[in-house]
Amino acid sequence: DTEVTQTPKHLVMGMTNKKSLKCEQHMGHRAMYWYKQKAKKPPELMFVYSYEKLSINESVPSRFSPECPNSSLLNLHLHALQPEDSALYLCASSQEGRETQYFGPGTRLLVL
Amino acid sequence: AQSVTQLGSHVSVSEGALVLLRCNYSSSVPPYLFWYVQYPNQGLQLLLKYTTGATLVKGINGFEAEFKKSETSFHLTKPSAHMSDAAEYFCAVSLNTPLVFGKGTRLSVIA
Numbered sequence: 093d094t095e096v097t098q099t100p101k102h103l104v105m106g107m108t109n110k111k112s113l114k115c116e117q118h119m120g121h122r123a124m125y126w127y128k129q130k131a132k133k134p135p136e137l138m139f140v141y142s143y144e145k146l147s148i149n150e151s152v153p154s155r156f157s158p159e160c161p162n163s164s165l166l167n168l169h170l171h172a173l174q175p176e177d178s179a180l181y182l183c184a185s186s187q188e189g190r191e192t193q194y195f196g197p198g199t200r201l202l203v204l
Numbered sequence: 205a206q207s208v209t210q211l212g213s214h215v216s217v218s219e220g221a222l223v224l225l226r227c228n229y230s231s232s233v234p235p236y237l238f239w240y241v242q243y244p245n246q247g248l249q250l251l252l253k254y255t256t257g258a259t260l261v262k263g264i265n266g267f268e269a270e271f272k273k274s275e276t277s278f279h280l281t282k283p284s285a286h287m288s289d290a291a292e293y294f295c296a297v298s299l300n301t302p303l304v305f306g307k308g309t310r311l312s313v314i315a
Contacts, residue, residue, distance in 0.1 A: 096247075098247075125302065132308075132310075133307070133308070134294055134305035134306065134307055134308050135248070135294075135305060137302055137303075140302055148302065180245075182247055182248070184248075189300075189301070189302060190236060190298050190299070190300060190301075191236075192238065192250060192253055193250075193302075193303055194250065195240075195247040195248040195249070196247050197246055197247045198245075198246070198247045200245065
């Protein structure tokens with residue numbers, strides 16, 4: 093089973109709202125990732141967790157706050173977002189940092 | 205630093221024709237190489253990957269790719285295009301870092 097699940101599928105939020113995106117994998121992978129993807133562009137890496145510790149933060153604004161409660165779960169907390177943050181947010185996991193990444197279906201986020 | 209170049213942001217082929225999507229990488233040592241496909245409003249699905257060993261790699265849906273070290277290339281091919289192959293295709297490379305993606309190639313299949 094190579095499934096990564098993400099909830100919700102769609103999210104509409106105002107600029108003053110607080111919301112969270114959730115990601116789960118049960119493949120025993122030790123690395124988990126958040127990406128942001130704008131239309132017609134490749135995914136852009138936001139955060140990497142390795143063994144439940146934040147290992148890479150690609151200079152993402154503080155209005156995005158990642159959390160890794162355990163080895164199977166990854167959250168992305170959203171607060172005071174801007175309309176330009178509207179995008180598809182993808183979660184992925186891999187056994188180690190260099191190995192194959194398996195992607196979830198994404199959360200389509202619209203910030204009004 | 206490693207990088208990936210996908211030649212052609214849009215490729216259009218007729219149904220039943222050969223599909224060729226080009227990918228060149230820049231790396232001081234052979235990296236791991238991947239092809240992913242993305243259908244509209246979906247996540248990325250792994251098509252195939254090269255790590256070590258056999259340079260001709262077969263993937264899902266009839267796709268294959270050949271790692272050519274001398275040309276620093278990893279082109280994706282499929283002998284006969286199907287309408288369901290219409291999607292965005294991303295080549296990606298990994299050395300000792302997370303994935304570096306190419307800009308993507310949109311494949312259109314004409315009936």
